[in-house]
Amino acid sequence: MFWSELTWAELPDTLDAAGQAALLPVGATEQHGPHMGCGMDAVIAEHLCRAVAQRTGVPMLPTLPYGCSLGHSRRWPGTIPVQPITLIELVKQIGDGAYHSGVRRLFIVNTHVTNAAPLRCALEMLRAEHDDLMVALINSPAISERVRRFHFADAEDWHANDAETSLMLALAPAMVRPGLQAQADDPDRTEGQVFAHPVNRTSLNGVTGTPSLATADKGREGFDWMVEDLSALVRRGLTQTPPLAHSFFDRV
DSSP, rough: OOGGGOOOTTTTHHHHHHEEEEEEEEEEOOOOTTTTTTTTTHHHHHHHHHHHHHHHOOBBOOOOOOOOOOOSOOOOOOOOOOOOHHHHHHHHHHHHHHHHOOOOOEEEOOOOOGGHHHHHHHHHHHHHOOOOOEEEEEEEEGSSHHHHHHHHOOOOBBBBBBHHHHHHHOOGGGGGGGGGGHOOOBOOOTTTSSSSOGGGGGGSSSOOOOEEEEEEEEEEEEHHHHHHEEEEEEEHHHOOOOSSSOOOOOOO
């Protein structure tokens, strides 16, 4: 159920069987502390949406590996950010193409926290242009309450923490440097702050949280929850219709 593997002749029947739905995974390429590879967000997005596509039959569009990572500053190498307006326009144009290929339910699955605002703007633009397109923005740490607890256990403003490191130990262990986990711990310094600060002003090493606590077993359990609960959300979306049938373009 992968868009890139389907031919144009196969796509209409695939979409019909999937309620005209598609998944768009969106990640990022950015520093993840001294102990973890820079492509972590995109790897999670890819693995998560692949698993959900296989469970639900909803085709998965190719993963976007770049995101809005400006907050990581230039203090550490490895972050390749795009401007918010670039991400907005890119996802808008991807959504346009998906719509013209037959998609009427688009699930944007985001695994990088600060992609959320640009992706919400793209959602607004897509549904204002395409009256019969429904768009859902799902931020992976908030898929469900148990998934949220898993991600936020060691920090409110977390990054490369216990949860993310555990996920990589389970999904892509070659991306983790276990010998550096213990010394990578760095506390959340954002409590009580009125302003939103970039990471260079809140972290000593690009980490917020305690990757020293991470284990592959925790990662496997957390990922299973993410797949199960996101699959349930997608299945619910496949049968939903707008509460009212009024057109975006009609006046009273």
